[in-house]
Amino acid sequence: MKAKKLLVLILAAVFLFSLLSSPAWARSPQHYRWEGVAIGIGAAILGSALLNNMNTHAYSYPEPAYTYSPPPPPRSSGHWEMRSVWVPPTEKSVWNPAHYAHNGRWVRGGWIKIVDRPGYWTKERVWIARR
Numbered sequence: 001m002k003a004k005k006l007l008v009l010i011l012a013a014v015f016l017f018s019l020l021s022s023p024a025w026a027r028s029p030q031h032y033r034w035e036g037v038a039i040g041i042g043a044a045i046l047g048s049a050l051l052n053n054m055n056t057h058a059y060s061y062p063e064p065a066y067t068y069s070p071p072p073p074p075r076s077s078g079h080w081e082m083r084s085v086w087v088p089p090t091e092k093s094v095w096n097p098a099h100y101a102h103n104g105r106w107v108r109g110g111w112i113k114i115v116d117r118p119g120y121w122t123k124e125r126v127w128i129a130r131r
Contacts, residue, residue, distance in 0.1 A: 078129035
């Protein structure tokens with residue numbers, strides 16, 4: 001606790017000592033303008049870094065896009081087989097604004113579903129166990 005009191009006392013003394021300088025020593029107000037701007041910007045950046053704790057923006061590596069087939073169960077006989085697997089399409093809802101159709105009739109706006117990614121067949125390795 002004494003260390004905190006001593007630190008506050010020293011900071012107060014330095015601050016009061018800085019106020020003792022005579023204005024006659026100062027140059028024109030515009031002389032050190034850009035240095036003051038640079039110090040202010042630096043202080044703002046440093047303060048922002050200290051307040052926002054820069055460790056929150058740690059980079060995390062993305063998961064690999066490839067996957068491996070699981071190993072066969074231990075002590076079982078069987079074989080690997082390639083099978084075709086259907087991956088279903090994905091849809092998303094999109095707002096369709098009101099408009100006139102090709103036949104001239106008014107069509108109200110509404111949500112419609114469109115295919116975001118079409119379905120496709122893919123090959124997959126599957127472990128076939130013997131009975």
